[in-house]
Amino acid sequence: MSDRIENVGLQGMICGLDSKPRKFSTCLECKHRVCRDYFVRAFAENVFPVNEGEYHVTEGVGPPAITKFRRENPYYLPQEALVDMALGTAFHQWVELANTTPRDEPVGRTSHEVHRTYQLGPYKLVGTMDICDFEAKEIVDIKVCGAYRTKQLLSKATKGEEDEYFHQVNVYRAAFMPDARKLGLDVFLKDFSGFAQRTYKLKDRIYPINVQIYDAGQELEMVFDNIEQSLLDEPRNCTPEETWNGMRCKKFCPNYLCMCYQGPSYNPTDVT
């Protein structure tokens, strides 16, 4: 069992009333009730653990600058980002209900939410494959995405371009299921508004995407390099690709120490 690193990772919210960071424990005492207490409690009681030497596949395929920040700092996100996270988590838990087999011992043709670990040099790589078809040898990852990201994934798959999410399922294959011969994403569009439909020309709610298979050895090397980068004092800059051409910096990145951060800025010393 790896040692847990305390007081890092998501610790609370950036308050919608004054844009200051609040610990979940403070929010639970809040009189304004802008954020419902069960919503706050669900986050407060299920803080994603950060363990020494243990990396999730999503960290291994993500920008090292974000991985470093998340693992070394407490951070706070605005309410809308937490709602997005809750939607994604709820969706995955709902899918898990369809599974009748124990989580770690898949039997039969298809299993959902299959946890696996892989020793990558000194690092323990952990991951959860959303859907595994052991007969068809297929891995599918479920994504609940906004219109911009959905359109981007569809476009990249059509053009044969790479993406972090495509690498994620490829790393699942490389580390956890080397005989997999089919990879995919099931993208569920969460903002099916008229605006999203008109702007991004998205007419469906669900988009199954076939993911190209990459070289397994190179995938594991990439993960190893990203982890090592995240341990440097100054990891490499995010590429435009990794910042989703700036969209990630503006809306989704918690790394307020990054020079390019453009999201809702706050002063960590203001935390209450």
Ligand code: SF4
């Ligand atoms: S619950 Fe927290 S984030 Fe929401 S209004 Fe109160 S202090 Fe602000």
Ligand code: SF4
């Ligand atoms: S703000 Fe942008 S460039 Fe900076 S770490 Fe986040 S995603 Fe990378």
